[in-house]
Amino acid sequence: MKRALVTGGSGGIGAAICRRLAADGYFVYVHANRNAAKAEALVAAIRADGGQAEALAFDVTDADASRAALEALVADAPIQVLVNNAGIHDDAVFPGMSAAQWHSVLDVSLNGFFNVTQPLTMAMIRSRWGRIINITSIAGLTGNRGQVNYSAAKGALHAATKSLSLELASRGITVNAVAPGIIQTGMIDGVFDKQAIESMVPMKRAGTPEEVASVVSFLASEQANYLSGQIISVNGGMI
Template structure:
């Protein structure tokens, strides 16, 4: 709350990217309540804690873009990630519902659902042979490809796109 208040001292936020997320993987029968709550708290409650205080000032300007970074796991599921899939799936639903609330005020709300994106974390988890097998384009995506989609959705050219969950996953699903 204090961070959002400080940000608003500079004026309304026009483009908000909710990119928080953590993994704490375990199959559900062996998942501790702490693992469930930690993942839900960061991915879903974090969206609320940041978006809610920044939203009214954005709406008053009659222009804004909210981008929620989801995951292919929210769409297709993933073993050992029931908590993560649930959090990101709820974020997808929140994206759709919020888009209906703010569309008439010139604010769009969309989610980006990346698949395997090259990064130190993904590289440690996904062997290149597995990526080749899982992803029809035979490679991991790049952060630049996800950023290009985000830049488009944040632009004036995307003013008619709202309430969407856009997958960027090389054809995985």
């Protein structure tokens, strides 16, 4: 049985990805940092549905803690599906953005990508099969007012996705990004009302976490063997 790790697995999109990968037959490690209780509850729900899962807690911004947790995880077998989903936003117009807001957002999304992916790469290479899937954002493609930090982090992940895909292509490992648009999670509550969504999204609705998870499921599958270095935006036709 292949093993999958989903960072930020206790959140709205992350939880849907965890449930879908478990249903696809993977043993899923549900990562959390501050929401360890939610990760444990999700693991219990996955097991109740017949899947296999385990909760894992560490801070992706802490390089040493991340490496210690992950090296122990791959001591005997590789993680072959990695979904880098952990991320935060801390919005402000750029003239009023603090250094803390800038660094915290980049630290989770961008440094967190390195801190998690790099310790897992050699074991994945030795297995000659792997999937690295980075969950980014439409903001990394188009930019967004009030989100210079968030857009910068996600845009950098797009560039990292393309570069890493070139390095790993000959090793049987694909690297892709999924860039959601407006998805119905707690992150959009109080930000976009129904009228705003209808004016912004040609499909006149927000997407669901399950629709994002379906794309991740495909990218993790054998059917996606020849697809790498791509940014797939799930956005209801916004771009």
